[in-house]
Each structure stands twice: as C-alpha cells, then as structure tokens.
Amino acid sequence: MRPSRPARLPRGLAQVTIALLAFGAGNGVAAERSAAVALVVSVDVSQSVDDARFNLQMEGIAEALEDPGVVAAMTGNPGGTLFAMVTWADRAGLALAWRRIATRADARAVAAEVRATPRQSGEFTCVGQMFRTVVASVIPTLPMPADRIVVDVSGDGIDNCTDADSLASDRAALLATGATINGLPILVPGENDVVGAGAYRAPGYGLQATPLPQERIDLVQWYRANVVGGPGAFSLTAAGYADFSMALKRKFIMEVSDMGCRR
Template sequence: MDRLRLSPSVRRALFTGLAALWMAGPARAEPPPAVALVVAVDVSQSVDEARFTLQMEGIAAALEDPGVIAAMTGRPGGTLFAMVTWADQAGLALNWQRIATRADALATAARVRATPRQSGEFTCLGQMFRTVAASVIPAMPLPAERIVVDVSGDGIDNCTDPDNLEAEQQTLLGTGATINGLPILVPGENDVVGAGAYRAPGYGLRATPLPQDRTDLAQWYRAHVVGGPGAFLLAAAGYGDFSKAIRRKFVIEVSDAARRMEGSPALDPR
C-alpha cells in the first residue's frame, strides 16, 4: 500500500500540533494555597476617618513589603487573602484574592487602599465570627492547608451575650481556622476594659453584662479572641503602630513560623 502523501504545509501543521500536545503532558492539579488569610478589621464608632485610613494604608503597605511578598508567594500555591470589616454587622470588603506573585500582591494592596470607608456604632465581635464561619470561609475558591483569621480592633465586644460570644468563636474554630489577635492599644481610651454593663440595641432581649473584672485589651483578646493551632496575639501600640504590627503579623501567619509556635498562646503584646 502506498504511503499517504501529505503536503509539506500539512506535515508542518501536524508536527506542530503533536509537539504541543507532548510538551503539555498530562494535566496537573493546581497546587493548593499554603494559607487562606482573612483580615478582619474593626470599623466601629471609635474608628474615625483618620483611623480607618491608617488601617487600610497599613494593610496595603504590608502587602507591598518585600518580606511579606516573599512569605506569601514562597510556596507554589501562594496565599489566599480576603478582608472583612466589622462593627454592628460584618461584611466582605474584599473578596478572595490569590496572591502567588509580586504583581498579585501589589494589585491586592491597591484594592485595599481603594476600599471606601465603612463604619458602624457597636463592636460586635460575635457577629463577625458568625459571618466569617458562615459565608466567608465557605466561599474560598480553593481549599488551603491552613486558614487564619486575623482580628484587629480597639475594644471588646459590646453587643453579644458572653455565652453566645464563646459559642460563635467555637463555631469559627470548628471550621479548622486559627484566630489571631491584633488589639490596638490606645492610651487613655482602652487601658482598662471590662468594667460595668452595656447594651447595644437590637441584639437580643436581655442586657449584655460586660465582664466585671477590670483588665486590659490585650488580656481580653487572649481570653475571648485567639484560639486554634498556633494562635497568637500581637498588639499595636496605637494606630500609628498598626502598619508595623500588621506587617510583622502577616509574615508570621503565612510562614512556617506560625506552625513552630503551636502550643504557645501568645507573643509579647508589646
């Protein structure tokens, strides 16, 4: 039987197609992100325009920092990043972004910097826990090896019954997340917290008693916020220190340093 004769142009096209198929090889699964990081930012009544800007600028500057970029992009799957703002209610201010390259990090920083100011009256930490557990984590586009919720704020919860606050925290921890704390310590404002009783209207039928034990905000965050494998607390010495604190925190949270800290409940709060 005579061999099938093909024109030179057809042979070239056939060879090119076969070569492309060979070079592509078998389909490979996309590597999972090492960490899914939810940054939960307090925007309650105590956070004015200047403080809101300092927080957004601090997060954006951290995402542009070479050390943070190296940590977030150092593994093939990169890092998943989302931002939640919370006060009376919690909302997804920046949906999940995958940061696998420097360009991804810079683009995410620009989106953070462009976030319009959001505000509220009360500090409803339990509401934020519930939102992150019920809608933010389930919306992750890819599973991650670790889930970290990074909570920053300048006050204690003032609208959730204590038992309900613990239940909401445990529900969030039940998703497999680790909750880290970044209390913002403002001299003269939150040096002492937890004395007295306060009620945020619209959150249940009975008054919410605040803890009667006088304590400082860092200790309250240790007792009511942080939890999960490798959880830690790192405080900011005022809003002016927020950028430095969040940058350091990001590096720890997305690197192997957090894994080495399992069993240690907190860092030095200063």
Template sequence: MRTGSGRLRGGVMRAASALWLALLPGLPAAAAPESVATALVVAVDVSQSVDDARFRLQMEGIAEALEDPSVIGAITGTPGGILFAMVTWADRADLAVGWRRIASRADAAAAAALVRATPRQAGEFTCLGQMFRTVAAGVLPALPVPAERVVVDVSGDGIDNCTDAGSLAEAHAALLATGATINGLPILVPGENDVVGAGAYRAPGYGLLPTPLPQERTSLEQWYRAHVIGGPGAFLLAAAGYGDFSRALRRKFVIEISALGR
C-alpha cells in the same frame, strides 16, 4: 515517507493550536494549584471608635503589609502563594475584599489597591461575635480551593459590646470548629483603652435594657487572649496605637504565611 519539512510543519501547527486554545477565555495556559498552604482572612474593626483617620491608617497599613518585601518573600516562597480576603466589621461584618490568590508581587499590588479603595463601613458597635459568625458561615465556606491552614487575623481597639458572654463564646467556638486559627492584633491607645471590661452599655438588639460588660477590669491584650485568639499555633501581637498598626501587621503576616513559631 514523511519529510523533515513535513514534520516541522506538523510541529508548528500543533504549537499554534495549543497557543490558540490557551488564549481562549476560561482556558488558562497553566492551571493554578489545586490547594494553598495558607488562607488568610484579615478582619478589621471599623466601629465608632475608628474615625476616618484611623480607618485610613488601617487600610494603608494592610496595603503596605501586602506590598512589604518580607511579606512578598514569604508569599512567593510558598508553592501556589496564599488566598487572601478582608472583612470589615462593626454592627455587622462585610466581606470588603473577596477571596483572591496572591502568588506574586503583581498579585500583592492588585490586592493592596483593592484594600486602599475600600470605602468606610458605617457602624457604631464592636460586634465581634457577629463577625465570628459571618466568617464561619459565609466567608470560609466560599474558599475557592482547599487550604492547609486557615488564619483569621482580628484587629481592633475594644472588646465586644453587643453580644452577651454566652453568645460570644458560642460564636468563637463555632469558628474554631471549622479548623481555623484566630490570631489577635489589639490596638492599644493610651488614655482610651488602658482598662476594659468594667461598667455597662446599651447595644443593638437589647432595646433599652443595659447588657452588663464583664465586671473584672482587665487590659485589652488580656481580653483578646481570653476571648479572641484560639486554634493551632494561635498568637497575639499588639500594636502600640494606630501609627504602629502597619509595623505590627507586617510582622504578623510573615509569621502567619510562613507558619513560623512566634
């Protein structure tokens, strides 16, 4: 007959064994959820118009948004948190911060530290179409777990100036075909991008032949509505200059993570 002390010793041994297994590398004590509600890609323009000061304002703005109590509240109110990645883009698009789960204040602080430590990427042109292709072909397929909703949050202060209109539309359609939603955050800088779309320019890949910009004169917000945003629930929220970037992004994050109507 087994005594009470024998049962106690057996229970302690089983508990100790379970703890030992949980502490082994690669065997977490509790498995992470197999999916998340939202996977968020922040795609940031770092082209020639973005000097060092503007680059730092963008990186600090993203970090501050991740650390904001309202954003953390939206994240922690979602079972399993979110998946987060950051892409910087100019002549090419680079995955600056790879996919990571954010489910707590500590997770958000760790992601914000990575954003702040991101070095500035060299680049001259605003190759939006190239960024669309990179996200569709390289970033989204690398999602570590499925996401119910994928959001690509695009910010910038200019229109694409290295892709012809047909190729840009194809790249945009290919990204939307993945099921992603593309939201826009145009950065409006008075005296610099009040009017866009008129004139011509020279871009990489086209030699010395000028590739015409759209001939209609329009605002950056209208251009983003026509060529950037798309997908279920897509919306645009402009920043009134680089100093307003952090405020605008915080608001966007809460809407995107909470899946709220604008």
C-alpha cells in the same frame, strides 16, 4: 527521510486539554490545586474608628502587602496565599473577596484594592457577629482548598453586642472549621487601658450590667481570652494606630510562614 510528525492526541482528549489550558491561563486561582494558607484580615470599623484611623488601617494593610518580606512569605508558599478582607462594626461584610497572591504584581494589585476600600459605617463592636459572618460567608467561598485558614482580627475594643455565652459559641463555631484566630489589639492610651467592669454596656441591655467580663482587665487579656484560638494561635499588640502597619507586617510574616506560637 521525512521527519516524523508528533503524535496526535485523540480528538476528545485534545479538546479537553485545550479547554483546561485556556481556563487555567485565564484564571490564576483555578490553575492551582491548593494554597498553603488562606488569610482573612478582619478589621474593626466601629464608632471608635474615625476616618483618620480607618485610613491608617487601610494604608497599614496595603503597606504590609507591599513589604518585601511579606511578599516573599506570601509568594513563597505553594499555590501562593489566598487573601480576603472583612470589615465589621454592628455588622460584618466581605470588603474584599478572595484574591490569590502568587507574585509581586498580585500583591501590589491587592494593596491598591485595599486602599480603595470605602469606609463601612457602624457604631458597636460586634466581634461575635464577625465570627458568624466569616463562618457563613467567607470560608465557604474559598476558591480552592487551603492547608491552613488564618483569621487575623484587629480592633481597639471588646465585643459590646453579644452576651458572653453567645460570643464563646460564635468563636467555637469558627474554630470548628479548623481555622486559627490571631489577635491584633490596638492600644490607645486613655481610651482602652481597662475593659470590663462595666466600662462598656452592650446595646439591648439598657441599664443592666454588661454581660461581658466583670473583672478589670486590659484589651490584650480580653483578646487572648475571647478572640485568639486554634493551632499555633498568637496575639501581637499595636501601640496605637500609628504602629498598626509595623505590627501587621510582622504578623503577616508570622501567619503566612506558620511561625505562630501558642498565645
């Protein structure tokens, strides 16, 4: 008795199937239908961030991506974790377009790209401009749907580019996309112990009082009031740039695992 032959697919269906398999094999992002979380890491590179501090931030992000706990959280999600990085000062730019981290090798590859990121120059701390860039140029380029979008904002100063009403409007527009905004204020003793009360002047306002908070508050309070927002939003503090990597590891695990708490 001759062995039976496997059933053949109709010619047209077979061609489509082969094409889809080939496309999926060559494109890890396209092979998945969705991801549990899309994480935008948004990094302050303004004048207060010198070369040493910039390198500490890039190394801190790379080290976090190589941390076993972070890798387990990112790769344990269905579809992996989508990752993008924005650097911002006077303007904001997409320093690293969307990457999917579904394996340890993916995480190592993205960490290497982070370490190789050139420094963007800039003088001012334009948080509102960064919010607008994420809304206009980052979220719309997601390569697949994500159950959650998290924007992770780190920096060592308040916005000194935008009036208070415009900043609130820019933040509201980002929250309207369904994103959660988490904060990582970097505290530098003697530099940003107190913000507001004229401690900073916004460019374009000359000798006028800054339109930003007039009361004396600390950077953590300012982040909570003007940056953090959305479902499960929270803020963690880095005790200086040397603590950035350790704080970020904790933060990544909380964000990717959806362990955040309301402020």
